[in-house]
Amino acid sequence: MNRLATFTAGGKTRYGAITDKGVIDLSARYSQWPTLREVIEAGALRRLAEEAEAFAADFPLDAIAYDIPIPSPEKIICVGVNYPDRNEEYKDGQAAPANPSLFIRFPRSFVGHGAPLVRPPESPQLDYEGEIVIVIGKGGRRIAETEALGHIAALSLCNEGTIRDWVRHAKFNVTQGKNFDCTGSIGPWLVPFTDEAQIADIALSTRVNGELRQQDRTSRMIFPFRKIITYISTFTTLVPGDIIVTGTPTGAGARFDPPVWLKPGDVIEVEADGIGVLRNSVVDEAAP
Template identity: 55%
Template sequence: MKLLSFEHQGRECFGLLRGATDIVDLTGLGYDSLRAAIAAQALHELARRAENLPAALRLADVKLRPPIPVPGKIICVGVNYGNRNEEYKDGSVAPSYPSVFPRFPASFVGHGQAVLRPPESAQLDYEGEIALVIGRRGRRIAAADAWSHIAGLTCANEGTVRDWVRHGKFNVTQGKNFESSGSMGPWMVTADAFDPAAPMTITTRVNGEQRQHDTTAHLMFAFDELIRYISIWTALEPGDVILTGTPVGAGVRFTPPRFLEPGDLVEVDVSGIGTLSNPVADEPVATVRGTPHAQ
């Protein structure tokens, strides 16, 4: 089942994708957002009700938002594919724990919307990832129970402003949180559509050229272990999102680096989910009293 969040005629909505292009609007059937429906454990109830509703909207009619537009938490995992660990100085030593950092909701846009390069840097990079949407609250979740806490999965481009991740000695938060620098979508596919034991494939293309390609068989910390570890120190709530890491092939690793430029098109394709596609544009900026502000 594919569920999405979108804007239509000035309203924030969510719905079910029927076929390739048709949307059944589920807003107003007792829940005002996909996050609220997940928290109420109401997804399958809504799917049953949707069987009797018309698909009155088309994808072309709406502006897609990230599947969960305003998660309570977005937790990102760094350097999680085995061959990517080798890119680092101590890459011969497997890490004992995942590397994690936060992102904020405003740093993501939906499918089809422009990912923005800020005026402060020419080093906007792409990172194709698989994102997990949490479905049930949990703290200290056992790995064996982790899949039952996943509502669904989606694609992500964890866009990174590379020079700004090096501003701090101990963190990368600045370079990971420029507004509209990343994307998620186009929809969330419910967890029951996947075999937890089957590897998933992820591919990132820039202007049609394949830059990243790998499978989750190469994750150093699998989905269940990430949920187990993260839930030790923070309760995972319905609608929280975990980005699970990116394969080798980010633009910064080329010689010379191949950063994103306005006019580029980034596509992240994940087996079983679909393709997240976003153009790249420069962030429109005006100067007010010497301080840049997005317009």
């Protein structure tokens, strides 16, 4: 099935299908839906992915710049400590908690595939976290686990970049270190969700300059996709286009001795079976 992306071409933001023959501009053909968020709300994501087969490419692959797939999502909710080895990194002797740890990120803290992550002048401690993303298709509140997967529209990838010392600026929150502008990425595209087999045992890995740093499988997640959706929807209403970032394996730069932070020129690749590769370089923030 075709992959659907939000991208900029010819100075205009568009959405379309990414295919071997090039990029098909679906936003020009389905003007009733201004963005992929409205496509998802209409329940039409899989339909567009299938119908794109009938169209010729409008742009070569190297003529576009990727944006994050869902423009202006209402919510980006991230799950922390969701793999067993990641929990053990804390060395606190505690078993995995009964409920997931959650925090919120703002859309402008992310860039698209191929755009550089930006290291801010406030800290050199820019770190990587490769993760699987689920995008909500059907909204709901207090969603039962048995019904949860029916609320997923698509899958994507995230490099949940973090400024490590800024997650310890206060007593108990991580918001600051997770929300510096342009420190993470989401993409490159959306893969329409089909069934549970598609997500049951995804191999997820992160490489920095070609070196494997993180590797695990979704079958080992402490809180599986069903539990995450049910838990979050207990306290907030999920809506179409909401993004849930589902947790990173062990192996981030902060866990090296000494820590290894990202620096300008580094290239980070997050890869997952059936989804693709999310690739970004690193630059320092330009002086004002």
